[in-house]
Amino acid sequence: MLSPSYPVLTERLLLRPITEQDIDPMLEYKSREDVVRFVPYKPLSREEITERVAGIWSRTELNEPGQAICLAVEERATGRLIGDVVLFWHSAEHRSGEIGYIFSPAVSGQGYATEAAAALLRLGFEDLGLHRIVARLDERNTASARVAERLGMRQEARLVRSEWFKEQWSTGLIYAMLDEEWVRSAWR
Template identity: 75%
Template sequence: MLSPEYPLHTDRLLLRPMTTDDIDAMLLYKSRPEVVRFVPYGPLSRADITDRIAGRWGRTELTEPGQSLTLALEERGTGRLVGDAVLFWHSAEHRSGEVGYILSPEATGLGYATEAAAALLRLGFEDLGLHRIVARLDERNTASARVVERLGMRLEARLVQNEWFKGEWSTELVYAMLEDEWRESAQG
């Protein structure tokens, strides 16, 4: 089980549960096709975002495998919502999970995705006790590949045209990190 104390602090961000106050800011980026190109949903409407915040995006803890924790990424200095990040708990037996993130175009290229994903890796390894965390991404999403590589995740698989995704074949990259590798990188 994972029940963090919020907000989580990084150098420049606060990671916190989403609220209905985030709907307008989220709509600005989650409604744009180019922003959601590589995530498993299309552009979202205000109603879609409202429903998801009332449902799984509003979760504040993980109580069992199969759940996910999606957190808003807020700039500490301005209070501006710059994106969101997610930690999936896949299996208790195998102690496995996954991380993901999506940022507003105005916040890309500033290192926020790396900062947020590092905080989620810490949550997964140190607080949830996961053994292995993966990041799955479309091969064309080179910016996301750079993020996970900066975190020290290693490329484990390139699954060529493994999924029919948004009307075309997609090649998926699977990056991973083990708990021991996380601990080594955290000490260094």
């Protein structure tokens, strides 16, 4: 079980449960085709974001495998919402999980995605006791691949044209990290 003490703080960021106040700031980036082109949903409307905030994005703890927590990411210095992240708990038996992240293009290239994803790895490995965490991404999403690599995750698989995704075949990459690699990580 994972029941984080919120907010989760990093050097420059604050990760916390998503609230209704996040709807309009999220709309600014989640409604953009260029931002969501590699995630498994189309650009979202205000109504769709509102529905998700009240539903699947409202979980604040993980009680059993198959669940996920989505967290808003704020700049600590300004209080501005700059993105959101997700931690999935896939299996108790295999102690496995997955991370994901999406950020406003306004903060691209500033290392925020890497810093927030490192906080998710910490939650997964140190608080939930996971053995293995993966990041799955589209090969064309080179920015996301760089985040995984900066975290010290290793590319384990390249699944050539493996999924019909947004009206075309997509080649998927799987990056992974084990708990013993996390212990040696500079992000720990």
